[in-house]
Amino acid sequence: xxxxxxxxxxxxxxxxxxxxxxxxxxxxxxxxxxxxxxxxxxxxxxxxxxxxxxxxxxxxxxxxxxxxxxxxxxxxxxxxxxxxxxxxxxxxxxxxxxxxxxxxxxxxxxxxxxxxxxxxxxxxxxxxxxxxxxxxxxxxxxxxxxxxxxxxxxxxxxxxxxxxxxxxxxxxxxxxxxxxxxxxxxxxxxxxxxxxxxxxxxxxxxxxxxxxxxxxxxxxxxxxxxxxxxxxxxxxxxxxxxxxxxxxxxxxxxxxxxxxxxxxxxxxxxxxxxxxxxxxxxxxxxxxxxxxxxxxxxxxxxxxxxxxxxxxxxxxxxxxxxxx
Amino acid sequence: xxxxxxxxxxxxxxxxxxxxxxxxxxxxxxxxxxxxxxxxxxxxxxxxxxxxxxxxxxxxxxxxxxxxxxxxxxxxxxxxxxxxxxxxxxxxxxxxxxxxxxxxxxxxxxxxxxxxxxxxxxxxxxxxxxxxxxxxxxxxxxxxxxxxxxxxxxxxxxxxxxxxxxxxxxxxxxxxxxxxxxxxxxxxxxxxxxxxxxxxxxxxxxxxxxxxxxxxxxxxxxxxxxxxxxxxxxxxxxxxxxxxxxxxxxxxxxxxxxxxxxxxxxxxxxxxxxxxxxxxxxxxxxxxxxxxxxxxxxxxxxxxxxxxxxxxxxxxxxxxxxxxxxxxxxx
Ligand SMILES: Nc1ncnc2c1ncn2[C@@H]1O[C@H](COP(=O)(O)OP(=O)(O)OP(=O)(O)O)[C@@H](O)[C@H]1O
Ligand SMILES: Nc1ncnc2c1ncn2[C@@H]1O[C@H](COP(=O)(O)OP(=O)(O)OP(=O)(O)O)[C@@H](O)[C@H]1O
Ligand SMILES: [Mg+2]
Ligand SMILES: [Mg+2]
Numbered sequence: 001x002x003x004x005x006x007x008x009x010x011x012x013x014x015x016x017x018x019x020x021x022x023x024x025x026x027x028x029x030x031x032x033x034x035x036x037x038x039x040x041x042x043x044x045x046x047x048x049x050x051x052x053x054x055x056x057x058x059x060x061x062x063x064x065x066x067x068x069x070x071x072x073x074x075x076x077x078x079x080x081x082x083x084x085x086x087x088x089x090x091x092x093x094x095x096x097x098x099x100x101x102x103x104x105x106x107x108x109x110x111x112x113x114x115x116x117x118x119x120x121x122x123x124x125x126x127x128x129x130x131x132x133x134x135x136x137x138x139x140x141x142x143x144x145x146x147x148x149x150x151x152x153x154x155x156x157x158x159x160x161x162x163x164x165x166x167x168x169x170x171x172x173x174x175x176x177x178x179x180x181x182x183x184x185x186x187x188x189x190x191x192x193x194x195x196x197x198x199x200x201x202x203x204x205x206x207x208x209x210x211x212x213x214x215x216x217x218x219x220x221x222x223x224x225x226x227x228x229x230x231x232x233x234x235x236x237x238x239x240x241x242x243x244x245x246x247x248x249x250x251x252x253x254x255x256x257x258x259x260x261x262x263x264x265x266x267x268x269x270x271x272x273x274x275x276x277x278x279x280x281x282x283x284x285x286x287x288x289x290x291x292x293x294x295x296x297x298x299x300x301x302x303x304x305x306x307x308x309x310x311x312x313x314x315x316x317x318x319x320x321x322x323x324x
Numbered sequence: 325x326x327x328x329x330x331x332x333x334x335x336x337x338x339x340x341x342x343x344x345x346x347x348x349x350x351x352x353x354x355x356x357x358x359x360x361x362x363x364x365x366x367x368x369x370x371x372x373x374x375x376x377x378x379x380x381x382x383x384x385x386x387x388x389x390x391x392x393x394x395x396x397x398x399x400x401x402x403x404x405x406x407x408x409x410x411x412x413x414x415x416x417x418x419x420x421x422x423x424x425x426x427x428x429x430x431x432x433x434x435x436x437x438x439x440x441x442x443x444x445x446x447x448x449x450x451x452x453x454x455x456x457x458x459x460x461x462x463x464x465x466x467x468x469x470x471x472x473x474x475x476x477x478x479x480x481x482x483x484x485x486x487x488x489x490x491x492x493x494x495x496x497x498x499x500x501x502x503x504x505x506x507x508x509x510x511x512x513x514x515x516x517x518x519x520x521x522x523x524x525x526x527x528x529x530x531x532x533x534x535x536x537x538x539x540x541x542x543x544x545x546x547x548x549x550x551x552x553x554x555x556x557x558x559x560x561x562x563x564x565x566x567x568x569x570x571x572x573x574x575x576x577x578x579x580x581x582x583x584x585x586x587x588x589x590x591x592x593x594x595x596x597x598x599x600x601x602x603x604x605x606x607x608x609x610x611x612x613x614x615x616x617x618x619x620x621x622x623x624x625x626x627x628x629x630x631x632x633x634x635x636x637x638x639x640x641x642x643x644x645x646x647x648x649x650x651x652x653x654x655x
Contacts, residue, residue, distance in 0.1 A: 014485070016481065016482075016485050017480065017481070021485075040517070041517065042489075042517045042519065042520070043487055043488065043489025043490060043515075043516055043517045043520050044486075044487040044489060044490060045517075048487065048488070062485075098515075099430075099488070101430075101433060141380075143608070143609040145355055145609055145611065146355075146609065146611075148354060148355075149354070153351070153353060154381070155380060155381040155384075155385060156380070156385065156429045156430055157380025157381060157544070158380060158381045160380075161380070179488070179515070182514045182515065182544075183380065183429070183511065183514065183544065184380050185377070185378065185380050185544045185585065186544065186546065186585060186588035186589055186590065187379065187584055187585055187588045187603050188380050189544075189590075190588045190600065190602070191603075212514075212515075212517045212518055212521070213545075213590060213592075214518065214592035215589070215590030215591050215592040216590050217592070218590070218591065218592050218594060218596065219591075219596075238594070239594060242592070242593065242594045243594055252519060253517070253518050253519060254592070256518045256519040256521070256522040257518055257522075257547070257592060258522075258525075258547040258548055258550065258551035259547070260546075260547045260550060260574075266526050266529065267522035267525055267551070268522065269519045269520070269521075269522035269523040269526065273473055273475065276475060
C-alpha cells in the first residue's frame with residue numbers, strides 16, 4: 001500500500017488565558033492511497049485540530065504545532081514555504097470544514113466561490129470555471145439556477161453541500177472531510193458519499209473521514225481510528241473495530257447509540273466528561289471514566305499494544321498477551 | 325376512534341399547546357418567490373415531542389424560526405397556548421419569548437464570537453431581568469453550564485476556543501436559561517459525539533418528564549428522532565408529506581419519500597447494507613414551483629396525474645397521514 005500521508009509524534013497546543021491546551025499529544029498515523037480512514041472520537045478530542053495541522057493551518061499565537069512531523073506524498077509539510085502551501089491547499093489536499101462558514105465568503109455568490117477556486121487551480125477560462133461550478137452544484141443536489149444566491153440564503157445542509165462541491169471541484173489527492181455530512185438528510189448523504197466513492201475509485205483519492213456517525217464509518221471506511229484526548233487509542237480495519245472493539249472508550253461509544261430496532265427508555269452514555277486538556281491526568285487519559293481501570297491505569301501512561309494487527313492503547317491488553 | 329379536531333383532524337386526546345395552520349413563508353429571491361414553507365399544518369400536545377425530518381433545504385429550520393417568530397410568516401396561523409404568535413403585540417411577544425425558545429442548528433452563527441461563554445448563556449437572564457444581582461446571575465450561569473456538561477473552567481472562555489460540540493452546548497444552556505415550556509430543537513445534537521449526544525438526549529428527556537416541556541425536534545439523525553419523538557412529520561420541499569406516530573411510521577412509511585428516507589439510514593454494524601431506495605438525483609427548485617406533487621420527478625411510482633395538482637395531506641389509515649395519491653397501496 002502506498003502511503004500518502006505520514007504523521008509522526010505530532011503535538012499541537014493552544015494557548016488561552018495563560019493556560020496551555022494540549023489538543024494533540026504525540027500522535028502517529030499513516031494514510032494510504034485510495035483508502036478511506038474513519039476518525040471518530042469525543043467532542044474536543046482534537047480531530048479538527050489534527051486535520052488543520054495536516055494543512056499547516058494552526059495559527060499563531062493561538063496555537064502551534066510543537067513537535068513531530070507531517071509528510072504528504074513524501075514532502076515535509078511543516079517546512080513548506082507560502083507558495084508551496086498555497087498550491088497544496090485546495091488542490092492536492094482539500095478540506096471540507098466542519099463549520100461551512102469558515103470556508104464560505106458571505107459576500108460572494110456560491111457559484112462564484114466555486115468558480116474562483118477552479119480558476120485559481122485549474123487554469124481554465126472563466127466560462128468553463130462557471131460551468132464547472134454549476135455542474136458541481138447539481139452533483140450535490142442544488143439546482144444550477146441557485147448558483148447566483150448568497151450563502152445566507154441557503155439552509156444549513158445546502159451550505160455544507162456547497163463546501164463539499166468546493167472541495168471536490170479540483171479533484172484532490174487527499175480529502176480531509178470534517179463532519180462532511182452531519183447537516184444532510186440520509187438520502188442526500190448517500191448521494192454525496194457515492195460521489196466521494198467515485199472520486200476514490202477514479203482518481204485514487206484518499207480520505208480522512210471525521211464523523212460522529214458510526215453507521216457512516218461502517219458503510220464507507222476501510223480503516224478506523226478512535227481518538228481520545230489528543231491520542232489515537234485504537235486503530236484497525238473496520239472489520240476489526242466493529243467486530244471486536246477493544247478500547248473501553250470505543251466500547252462505550254457503541255453502547256451510547258440509540259438502537260433503531262428496539263424501544264429503549266434512556267440511552268447509556270459513558271459517564272463523566274473528557275479530561276481538562278490543560279490538566280491531563282497522569283496515567284491513561286481515559287482512566288478517570290473507565291469502568292475497568294486499575295491502579296496501573298491511574299499511574300502509568302499506556303503504550304500502543306498490537307492485538308493481532310489491531311492497535312489499542314490500553315493496559316488491559318498487556319495482561320492479555322498483546323505485544324507492546 | 326376518539327373525537328377529532330375540526331381544524332387539523334388530529335385526535336383530541338391531548339390538548340395541543342401549539343397549533344400551526346396553513347403556515348407559509350415565501351422568500352423573495354433574484355429568480356422569484358422561494359416557497360420555503362408552503363401550507364404546513366400540525367399540532368403538538370403539551371409535554372410531547374414532535375420529530376421533524378426531511379430533505380436538506382425542505383424548510384425545517386424556517387418552520388422552527390417562524391414558530392418563535394424569528395421570521396414573519398407570509399400567511400397562516402400559529403397559536404401557542406391560546407395566543408396567536410403571528411400577530412402578537414410587543415407585550416405578548418415578550419411573554420412568549422420566555423416560554424418559547426430555540427436551540428439553533430448552527431452553533432457558529434447563532435452565538436456572538438466576542439462574548440464569553442458565561443455572557444452568552446447569561447444574556448437572556450439579563451434581558452428578561454430574571455436575576456436580581458451578580459451573585460444570583462453567576463450561580464445560575466454555573467448551574468446551567470453544569471446541566472449541559474460544560475466545565476466551569478470555560479466560564480470566561482471565548483467560543484472560538486471551543487470545539488464544535490461544546491459550542492453546541494452553549495446554545496442549549498442559553499435556550500434553557502429562561503425555563504421555557506416549549507423548545508424548537510434544531511439539530512441540537514448533530515455536532516456531538518454519540519456519548520455526549522446520549523447525555524444531551526437524556527437531559528432533554530429528563531427535563532421533559534420533570535417539567536412537562538414540549539419539543540419540536542428537527543434532525544437528520546433518524547435513530548435519534550425515533551428515540552425521542554412521540555410523533556413524526558416528514559417534510560419535502562416546503563410541505564408535509566407524511567405524519568404519524570413514531571413507532572408505526574418507522575415500521576412502515578406510507579409516502580414514497582418517507583420510504584426512500586428510512587431505507588437510507590446508515591447502520592453501525594458490519595455488512596448491514598440493506599435494500600436501499602436510491603432516489604433519482606433530479607432536483608426541482610423551490611422557486612415558483614409548478615403545481616403537482618413536488619416529489620413526483622424523483623418518485624418511482626409517479627404517474628402523469630401526479631403532476632397536475634398538489635396532493636393534499638390526508639388520513640390514509642387511522643392516525644396515518646400522507647400526501648400521495650397512491651398511499652393506500654403502501655399501507
Ligand atoms: N483556537 C483555539 N484556541 C484555544 N483552544 C482551542 C482552539 N481550537 C481548539 N481548541 C481546543 O482544542 C481541543 C481540541 O479541539 P478540536 O476542535 O480539535 O476538537 P474536535 O475533536 O474536532 O471536536 P468536535 O468533535 O467537537 O468538533 C479542545 O479542547 C478545544 O477546546
Ligand atoms: N433568508 C433567506 N433568504 C432566502 N432564502 C432562504 C432564507 N432562509 C432560507 N431560505 C431558503 O428556504 C429553503 C428552506 O430553508 P431551511 O433553512 O428552512 O431548510 P432546512 O429544512 O432547515 O434544511 P437543512 O436540513 O439543510 O438545515 C431553502 O431553499 C433555503 O435556501
Ligand atoms: Mg471538530
Ligand atoms: Mg435547517
